[in-house]
Amino acid sequence: MILVVAExxxxxxxxxxxxxxxxxxxxxxxxxxxxxxxGVDGVAKELAAADVAEVLTIxxxxxxxxxxxxxxxxxxxxxxRENPERVFLPHTYQTRDFAPALAARVKRPLVTDCVAVKGNxxxxxxxxxxxxxxxxxxxxxxxxxxxxxxxxDAMKSGxxxxxxxASVSIDASKIRQKPEAPFKEAxxxxxxxxxxxxxxxxxxxxxxxxxxxxxQLAQAMGAELAASRPICDAGWLPMDRQIGSSGQTVAPKLxxxxxxxxxxxxxxxxxxxxxxxxxxxxxxxxxxxIADYGIAGDLFEVVPAMIAELNK
Amino acid sequence: MADRETLxxxxxxxxxxPAGMAAALRLAQLQKAKGGEPLAIAVLEKARExxxxxxxxxxxxxxxxxxxIPDFKAKGAPLATxxxxxxxxxxxxxxxxxxxxxxPFFQNHGNYIISLNRFVKWLGGLVEAEGIDIxxxxxxxxxxxxxxxxxxxxxxxxxxRTGDRGIDKHGQKKSTFEPGVDIRAKVTIFMDGxxxxxxxxxxxxxxxxxxxSPQVYAIGxxxxxxxxxxxxxxxxxxxxxxxxxxxxxxxxxxMYSLHDNLVSLGLVTGLDYRDPMFDPHVSFQHLxxxxxxxxxxxxxxxxxxxxxxxxxxxxxxVPRLYAAGALxxxxxxxxxxxxxxxxxxxxxxxxxxxxxxAFEAIGKGDTxxxxxKVYEDRVNASAIRKELYPVRNVHQAFGYGSLxxxxxxxxxxxxxxxxxxxxxxxxxxxTRIEKLTEYYKDARPDSDATVNPVxxxxxxxxxxLTGVHYSGTRHPEDQPSHLIVHDASVCATRCREEYGNxxxxxxxxxxxxxxxxxxxxxxxxxxxxxxVHCKTCDIMDPYQIIDWVPPEGGGGPQYEGx
Numbered sequence: 001m002i003l004v005v006a007e008x009x010x011x012x013x014x015x016x017x018x019x020x021x022x023x024x025x026x027x028x029x030x031x032x033x034x035x036x037x038x039g040v041d042g043v044a045k046e047l048a049a050a051d052v053a054e055v056l057t058i059x060x061x062x063x064x065x066x067x068x069x070x071x072x073x074x075x076x077x078x079x080x081r082e083n084p085e086r087v088f089l090p091h092t093y094q095t096r097d098f099a100p101a102l103a104a105r106v107k108r109p110l111v112t113d114c115v116a117v118k119g120n121x122x123x124x125x126x127x128x129x130x131x132x133x134x135x136x137x138x139x140x141x142x143x144x145x146x147x148x149x150x151x152x153d154a155m156k157s158g159x160x161x162x163x164x165x166a167s168v169s170i171d172a173s174k175i176r177q178k179p180e181a182p183f184k185e186a187x188x189x190x191x192x193x194x195x196x197x198x199x200x201x202x203x204x205x206x207x208x209x210x211x212x213x214x215x216q217l218a219q220a221m222g223a224e225l226a227a228s229r230p231i232c233d234a235g236w237l238p239m240d241r242q243i244g245s246s247g248q249t250v251a252p253k254l255x256x257x258x259x260x261x262x263x264x265x266x267x268x269x270x271x272x273x274x275x276x277x278x279x280x281x282x283x284x285x286x287x288x289x290i291a292d293y294g295i296a297g298d299l300f301e302v303v304p305a306m307i308a309e310l311n312k
Numbered sequence: 313m314a315d316r317e318t319l320x321x322x323x324x325x326x327x328x329x330p331a332g333m334a335a336a337l338r339l340a341q342l343q344k345a346k347g348g349e350p351l352a353i354a355v356l357e358k359a360r361e362x363x364x365x366x367x368x369x370x371x372x373x374x375x376x377x378x379x380x381i382p383d384f385k386a387k388g389a390p391l392a393t394x395x396x397x398x399x400x401x402x403x404x405x406x407x408x409x410x411x412x413x414x415x416p417f418f419q420n421h422g423n424y425i426i427s428l429n430r431f432v433k434w435l436g437g438l439v440e441a442e443g444i445d446i447x448x449x450x451x452x453x454x455x456x457x458x459x460x461x462x463x464x465x466x467x468x469x470x471x472x473r474t475g476d477r478g479i480d481k482h483g484q485k486k487s488t489f490e491p492g493v494d495i496r497a498k499v500t501i502f503m504d505g506x507x508x509x510x511x512x513x514x515x516x517x518x519x520x521x522x523x524x525s526p527q528v529y530a531i532g533x534x535x536x537x538x539x540x541x542x543x544x545x546x547x548x549x550x551x552x553x554x555x556x557x558x559x560x561x562x563x564x565x566x567m568y569s570l571h572d573n574l575v576s577l578g579l580v581t582g583l584d585y586r587d588p589m590f591d592p593h594v595s596f597q598h599l600x601x602x603x604x605x606x607x608x609x610x611x612x613x614x615x616x617x618x619x620x621x622x623x624x625x626x627x628x629x630v631p632r633l634y635a636a637g638a639l640x641x642x643x644x645x646x647x648x649x650x651x652x653x654x655x656x657x658x659x660x661x662x663x664x665x666x667x668x669x670a671f672e673a674i675g676k677g678d679t680x681x682x683x684x685k686v687y688e689d690r691v692n693a694s695a696i697r698k699e700l701y702p703v704r705n706v707h708q709a710f711g712y713g714s715l716x717x718x719x720x721x722x723x724x725x726x727x728x729x730x731x732x733x734x735x736x737x738x739x740x741x742x743t744r745i746e747k748l749t750e751y752y753k754d755a756r757p758d759s760d761a762t763v764n765p766v767x768x769x770x771x772x773x774x775x776x777l778t779g780v781h782y783s784g785t786r787h788p789e790d791q792p793s794h795l796i797v798h799d800a801s802v803c804a805t806r807c808r809e810e811y812g813n814x815x816x817x818x819x820x821x822x823x824x825x826x827x828x829x830x831x832x833x834x835x836x837x838x839x840x841x842x843x844v845h846c847k848t849c850d851i852m853d854p855y856q857i858i859d860w861v862p863p864e865g866g867g868g869p870q871y872e873g874x
Contacts, residue, residue, distance in 0.1 A: 208830075239790070246841060264777070265781055268781075
């Protein structure tokens with residue numbers, strides 16, 4: 001049995017959870033999903049639509065806010081009771097915070113940042129992605145999955161899993177961390193170079209009011225929004241979202257250029273992207289010279305269709 | 313906030329080009345010959361490094377160099393390519409006719425094809441070896457004056473103020489703010505290049521252009537190409553006339569073959585054209601598609617791009633060259649021979665003469681206007697006047713068309729430039745541009761389109777933005793625009809109607825754009841960080857409301873090898 005640990009914030013599911021469920025489904029054996037928190041019925045119900053065996057909830061006031069101690073205490077008991085062969089987690093900041101402690105507590109190996117499941121083992125990148133290693137694990141273990149390695153829309157749904165509260169008791173006095181109210185990231189903190197996917201807009205977007213279209217596409221893809229210089233010059237997006245010679249240099253897995261002609265100043269900032277998709281009205285636009293997939297068309301027709309397809 | 317610092321020197325040279333470097337070297341020589349307490353000398357240069365903003369064709373007449381540095385060869389002057397052959401072609405759209413003889417003005421025997429960037433870097437090394445400080449990355453933004461005293465009639469030039477650093481795009485001080493420095497000098501030598509921002513303000517404030525003809529400029533767009541091995545003939549100089557320019561337009565192309573399979577290619581066009589839709593950058597692309605040039609560039613790759621204005625007006629446009637505490641030389645003074653297409657040697661000559669004058673004046677303790685007038689007398693007695701006076705009416709004659717200009721130039725050889733009217737009537741170049749309705753009458757073109765479009769194939773032809781990339785231009789984005797349009801409301805209304813926004817065409821670097829303002833109308837957008845410092849907008853805008861001021865120090869092109 002594979003136990004997937006879901007991640008959510010204030011009732012909103014992190015899409016990486018769906019990717020991790022997809023990973024578990026591809027690995028084959030029955031999948032159960034654990035949801036931790038306080039008042040998690042909504043999230044649990046949402047997850048029950050996935051093709052999984054069971055959704056286990058740990059609903060406790062002590063878990064209202066995330067703490068590493070709280071999660072370790074709760075999951076330690078749950079793993080002890082359910083005894084899954086594998087525990088899968090999305091490789092998020094939150095997972096990185098508690099998973100090592102949990103692995104130590106339950107005395108299981110932890111394989112991090114996996115991009116694929118290979119038999120009983122995993123594939124994970126090494127040397128900043130320059131090589132990939134096949135990792136073999138013996139016995140019960142835990143694994144985390146790189147964001148974007150599996151597709152959320154590849155998750156099989158249509159199941160009607162039972163939502164079952166797991167009887168776990170948490171001694172709140174053992175939680176040492178006292179979380180402060182969450183704060184917004186500093187304004188300059190957008191690090192586009194870390195983004196797995198980027199939706200980038202150029203002059204073809206025509207007006208600031210159309211940016212939300214690109215935003216919707218970015219959301220549907222789990223991508224960051226970025227732009228070429230004219231957009232940031234016009235103040236439609238902050239300067240720290242500018243890609244190119246006077247902005248950031250990025251190399252995401254997927255770069256979707258909307259209405260970007262492909263001035264060389266822009267290309268030097270993104271040509272290292274693994275897959276480049278360009279949508280531009282002008283079939284002669286230089287962006288098509290480096291695009292892997294090009295759509296010579298009106299982005300105002302193409303993008304809504306993409307969003308509709310992605311949201312299916 | 314840090315207080316403004318003041319630096320006191322004896323001689324301040326503003327601008328580290330061939331004129332400024334020659335002035336600094338000459339001062340060092342005079343100092344050595346005289347001995348005693350050395351003068352404090354400083355050279356200000358806005359580029360990040362010496363030579364980075366230098367752009368020229370360039371064919372160098374080594375006459376001044378040989379006087380200033382007789383052992384220039386032993387000192388390693390970068391003059392690898394001596395001119396071997398001169399050709400002039402008259403081009404039609406697809407055809408070419410080689411002139412059977414090369415007119416004397418175009419004969420380059422004994423001259424060298426150089427990279428002005430390399431040449432000035434080399435000069436800069438010699439200057440620094442003399443212990444003279446070259447402050448790179450420091451543009452001067454203001455001329456400092458002291459009130460007139462004693463017998464002086466005019467305010468006295470006391471030095472310059474350098475630009476502030478660390479101001480954001482809204483004009484607010486950033487945490488890195490540093491105020492500019494006041495550099496005060498006994499003599500300030502203004503050699504800030506063609507349409508230098510300080511010379512421009514000095515000439516205006518003191519009326520130094522009184523009784524002079526207005527300066528007329530041209531814009532040169534140049535590219536450096538690396539061509540397949542064996543195709544070039546190093547030392548070959550080709551000049552073209554005719555296509556892609558109209559007969560009414562002044563200018564021509566050049567193609568110089570250097571060593572290492574490099575070709576220096578460019579088009580110079582007069583900034584006194586009539587057609588408001590004229591586009592120098594598009595014309596240059598047409599030149600590259602002409603068989604004469606295209607055959608050279610087949611399979612070649614673009615190395616660098618740049619543009620710069622040239623002073624074409626000649627002798628009658630040279631302003632008064634001195635004021636109390638100040639001298640003017642080089643391109644800033646207009647020392648360029650538009651018949652020979654050369655000015656580096658004249659710029660260097662004026663640098664030497666300015667240095668000699670400043671050195672003597674400081675020695676005598678008199679740097680008044682009367683004492684510094686000696687410089688103008690020296691220029692008048694020098695090879696500068698000897699060369700420029702006979703061709704004093706040449707550019708103005710081109711105002712009557714290329715044919716008239718060419719004939720007049722030839723005639724000047726025999727007449728010494730004399731004509732029934734002397735000086736020939738002269739107009740500021742920007743006054744000749746015609747309104748769309750005058751030039752095109754009823755066939756008014758769409759001002760957002762190009763009248764004579766060229767296919768951008770990204771092999772031979774490129775758009776402006778790609779050019780900017782190849783110019784190596786960099787400016788920190790978060791600073792105020794250094795192109796000041798005093799009344800941008802004119803752009804979307806009057807200028808659009810009357811001239812169709814010529815700025816979007818004459819700027820070779822895509823600085824000016826008319827973009828939708830969201831209400832279906834257009835508004836001006838200034839992409840200041842694209843600016844290659846050519847000064848064309850400051851010169852050519854029909855309303856004379858654009859001021860080019862220096863950006864934060866160090867910004868601008870990187871003309872390596874140009």
